[in-house]
C-alpha cells in the first residue's frame with residue numbers, strides 16, 4: 001500500500017471469498033465515485049478547471065476513436081486500435097504526472113498523449129503515414145511517439161517497454177533528478193518474461209517508477225482467467241517486494257489519486273509501485289478483430305462506461321450540463337474534421353525517405369534496393 | 379531392523395528402514411566423493427572447460443530424487459552431476475563425459491553441463507540460467523496430455539528466479555495444472571551475487587503465491603526433510619492438483635565453478651554452513667539414534683572411495699570420440715543407430 005496521508009488507500013484485505021488461487025482475501029479496489037457517479041471516497045485535490053479537463057480529454061479520446069474506426073472502415077486508414085472503455089485509466093494516470101516525467105506506453109495509451117498536449121492533427125498524420133507524419137510512415141499505425149513530450153514510441157512487442165521504463169527510472173535515480181517514469185502494461189503483458197525482469201529490477205534497485213497494468217480483461221481473444229491463475233494481478237507485486245494495489249480503472253478520480261500517490265512516493269525516494277487498474281476493453285482488440293467470435297455480446301453490453309459516470313459527478317456539482325455537453329461535442333467534431341482535412345491533403349512521403357531515419361548510415365544493401373525502387377519502369 | 383515410531387521419534391515419520399536410510403547416506407557420500415575427485419582431476423588437466431561442483435547441496439538431489447520413481451523426469455541446470463548420479467546414471471559414464479570420452483553420457487560432446495540419459499529419464503543439464511524451466515514445463519504438459527502416471531521435477535538456482543523463463547513457466551504450469559515440482563536450490567549466491575543484491579524479497583517461496591502455486595521453504599541440508607517435501611509435492615501432482623514450489627535452503631561449499639576465486643564471501647561464512655554439512659550431520663544422527671554404527675559409516679565411505687577410483691580408471695581408459703563422428707549426433711536426421719546411440 002502507498003503510505004501517503006493525502007491519498008489514503010484501503011488497507012488491503014476485506015473478507016470477500018477466496019480466489020481460485022486459494023488466496024484468503026480479496027483487495028478492495030480504490031474507488032472515489034460510485035458506479036452512478038456519486039462521491040463515495042476522498043476526491044483528489046483538483047481545481048475546477050482540472051476536473052473539467054479530465055472530462056474533456058476522456059470525451060476527446062472517445063470521439064477520436066469513433067471517428068478513426070469509421071475512417072478505417074471507409075478504407076482511408078489501414079488500421080486502428082481503440083481504447084474505448086479505458087479512457088479513465090489512460091487519461092487519469094497521465095494527468096497525475098508532472099510534465100517532466102516519462103511515459104512508456106503499452107498499446108492503448110493514446111489518451112496519455114492527448115493529456116500531454118500532443119496535437120490531434122499529428123495523431124491523424126501518424127495514422128495516414130504521409131508527409132505530415134513526423135516518422136514519414138515508418139511506424140505501424142497507432143504507434144505514436146513524441147520525444148519532446150517524453151512519450152516513448154509504442155512498441156509492437158508486448159511488454160518490452162517495461163524493462164526500458166525501469167531502466168529509465170534507474171537512470172533518473174542515478175542522476176538524482178526528480179523524474180518519475182510511468183510504464184504501462186496490459187493484463188496479457190504480465191505473462192511475459194520482460195514483465196518479470198522489469199518488476200524484479202524495479203524492486204531490487206528501488207527505481208522511481210509506477211507500473212500500471214490496464215487489466216481490461218482481454219488479450220485479444222484470451223480472457224484474463226486463461227492468462228494467469230491468480231485472480232488479482234496486483235498480488236504479483238508482492239513477489240518482487242513492491243507494493244501493489246487495485247484501483248477502479250473506470251473511476252477517473254480514483255486513477256488520478258492512486259497514480260499521484262504512487263508518483264509522489266517514487267519522487268520522494270520511496271521506490272516503485274504497481275497499480276492494477278480494473279477496466280474493460282469495450283471494443284475490438286483492433287479493427288482487424290471481431291470480438292463477437294469469442295465473447296458474448298451481453299458481456300460487452302454490460303461494460304461500465306467511465307464517461308457518463310464522471311459526467312454525473314460533474315453535473316451533480318453544477319460543473320456540467322446538457323448545453324455544455326452539446327458545445328463540447330460540436331467542438332470535438334470540428335477539431336477532428338479539421339485535422340483529417342489538413343492531413344488528407346498531404347501527399348505520400350517521398351520514396352527516397354524509405355530508408356531514412358532507420359540507420360545512422362543506410363547500409364549498401366538498402367541503398368541498392370532503393371535505387372531499384374526509384375529506377376523508372378520500362 | 380525397522381525403526382518403530384515409539385523408539386525413534388525423529389526418523390520414523392519417514393517410514394524408512396535401516397537399509398534405506400544408509401542408502402541415502404551412501405548416495406550423498408558418493409556425490410561428495412565424486413565431486414572431490416572431479417576437482418582433483420580438473421586440477422590435473424584431465425577435465426577442462428566449465429565445471430560446477432555440487433558439494434554442499436547433496437541432501438537436495440539425493441532427498442528429492444529418492445522421492446521419485448525411475449519413470450519421473452528430472453530436468454536441471456548446469457550444476458548437474460548430483461542430480462544425474464542420484465537419478466541413476468552410472469557414475470562411470472558421468473566421469474567419462476567430464477573427461478570428454480566416447481563412453482560418456484553424451485558421447486563426450488556435452489561435458490559437465492550437458493549430462494543426459496533418456497534411459498533413466500534424466501532429461502538434461504542445461505547451461506542457460508532458467509532456460510530449462512520451459513523444457514520441464516513442456517515435459518509436464520506432455521505427461522498430462524498423454525495421461526501418464528509420472529511427474530517432472532526440475533531443479534534451478536536462486537539466480538534463475540530472476541529470469542523471464544521462470545515467470546512464464548510458473549504462470550503456465552499453474553494455469554494448466556501441470557504435474558511439475560519446481561525445486562529451487564537457494565544456495566544464497568548466483569555466481570558472486572548474493573541473493574540480497576538480486577532480489578528485493580528475502581525468501582523466494584512466498585513468490586509462488588504470485589502464480590497461485592503453493593510455496594514452501596525446506597531445510598535443504600536435511601535429506602529427510604527434502605524427501606518428505608518432494609513426496610508431498612509429487613503426490614499432489616499425481617492427484618491432478620498441479621505444480622508445487624519448494625525452496626531448498628542450502629549452500630555450496632566450493633566456488634561457483636572451477637574458475638571462481640570466491641572473493642565475495644568470507645571463510646567464516648562458509649565455516650558456519652559447514653557445521654550443517656549433511657555428510658556430517660546425517661551420519662551423526664544415524665549413529666545417535668542407533669540406526670547405524672560408526673563402523674558401518676566408515677565401510678560405506680571406503681566403498682564410495684573405491685567406486686569413484688573405478689570411475690576415474692574407466693574414464694581414463696575409455697576412447698576419445700572419433701574425429702569422423704564430429705558432425706554426427708547433432709541433428710535428428712543423424713540419430714545414431716543401435717549401440718552407438720546416447
Ligand SMILES: Cc1ncc(C[n+]2csc(CCOP(=O)(O)OP(=O)(O)O)c2C)c(N)n1
Nearest residue numbers: 108156157158186187188189216218219220
Ligand atoms: C511478444 C508479443 N507476442 C504477441 C503479440 C501479439 N499481440 C498483440 S496485442 C496482444 C494482446 C495483448 O493483451 P494485453 O496485454 O492484455 O493488452 P490489451 O490488448 O488488452 O491492451 C498480443 C498477444 C505481440 N504483439 N507481441
Ligand SMILES: Cc1ncc(C[n+]2csc(CCOP(=O)(O)OP(=O)(O)O)c2C)c(N)n1
Nearest residue numbers: 457505506507535536537538565567568569
Ligand atoms: C541466461 C544466462 N545468463 C547468465 C549466465 C551466466 N551464469 C552462469 S551460472 C550463473 C549464476 C546462476 O546462479 P544460480 O541460479 O543461483 O545457480 P547456482 O550456480 O547457485 O547453482 C550465471 C549468471 C548464463 N549461464 N545464462
Ligand SMILES: [Mg+2]
Nearest residue numbers: 186187218219
Ligand atoms: Mg488486456
Ligand SMILES: [Mg+2]
Nearest residue numbers: 535536567568
Ligand atoms: Mg545460487
